[in-house]
Structure formats: structure tokens, C-alpha cells
Amino acid sequence: MTRTVFCKKYQQELEGLSAAPFPGPKGEDIYLNVSAKAWGEWTEHQTRLINEKHLNMMDMQARKYLTEQRDLFFSGEAFDKAEGYVPENKDK
Incomplete structure (x- = not known):
């Protein structure tokens, strides 16, 4: 049986992660409140x-930026988009 969580991004019960994505309180919060899909x-x-x-992941400012964007992404607030990204047309 798969583990489910009430996903804070989608506001519904969905399949959860099998483990916390990283150690610490933030990783535990994601494990408990974010679906595998999100x-x-x-x-x-x-x-x-x-x-x-x-972004250079050795740079603390870049890591802080991504943490902020991750929180916005999961909360449903406006988050930064990649300017040059065009989604793949999956209907082809």
C-alpha cells in the first residue's frame, strides 16, 4: 500500500514520497506535506x-534563492519561471 499525504500544492490526498528528500526539518516537512507528483x-x-x-550551487545566495522558490512553488504563490523554457507538446 502506498503512503498518501495531503499535498499542500494540490490541496488533495496524493501519493507521498518514500523518504524525506533531504535531512532536517525542511526535508521532514516536505515528506509529510508534499506529494511525489509535486x-x-x-x-x-x-x-x-x-x-x-x-546558478552555482556552491553559492549560498543561489541556494537561498532556490529554497525561496521551492517554498513559493509548493505554497501556490507566484514563483519565478525559466524565461527561455517552452513546454514540450505532448499531444504530438
């Missing part, structure tokens, strides 16, 4: 932001 979407969006904005 986490997967975030990781794709995070990759686009890193690539488009040429």
Missing part, C-alpha cells in the same frame, strides 16, 4: 532555473 514537478522546475539562470 516533488517531481519541483525537481524539474529547479533544474530549469539552475540552467537558465546559470
Whole structure:
């Protein structure tokens, strides 16, 4: 049986993550309140932001920026988009 959570992004019960994505309170909060679907979407969006904005993950400012964007993404607030990204047309 899969574990479900009430996803704060989608506001419904969805399949949860199998483990916290990283240690600490933030990782535990994501494990308890974010669905596997929302986490997967975030990781794709995070990759686009890193690539488009040429973020250096060794830079604490870049890491702080991504943390802020992640919180906005999951809360349903406006978050930064990758400017050059055009979604793939899956209907083809």
C-alpha cells in the first residue's frame, strides 16, 4: 500500500514520497506535506532555473534563492519561471 499525504500544492490526498528528500526539518516537512507528483514537478522546475539562470550551487545566495522558490512553488504563490523554457507538446 502506498503512503498518501495531503499535498499542500494540490490541496488533495496524493501519493507521498518514500523518504524525506533531504535531512532536517525542511526535508521532514516536505515528506509529510508534499506529494511525489509535486516533488517531481519541483525537481524539474529547479533544474530549469539552475540552467537558465546559470546558478552555482556552491553559492549560498543561489541556494537561498532556490529554497525561496521551492517554498513559493509548493505554497501556490507566484514563483519565478525559466524565461527561455517552452513546454514540450505532448499531444504530438
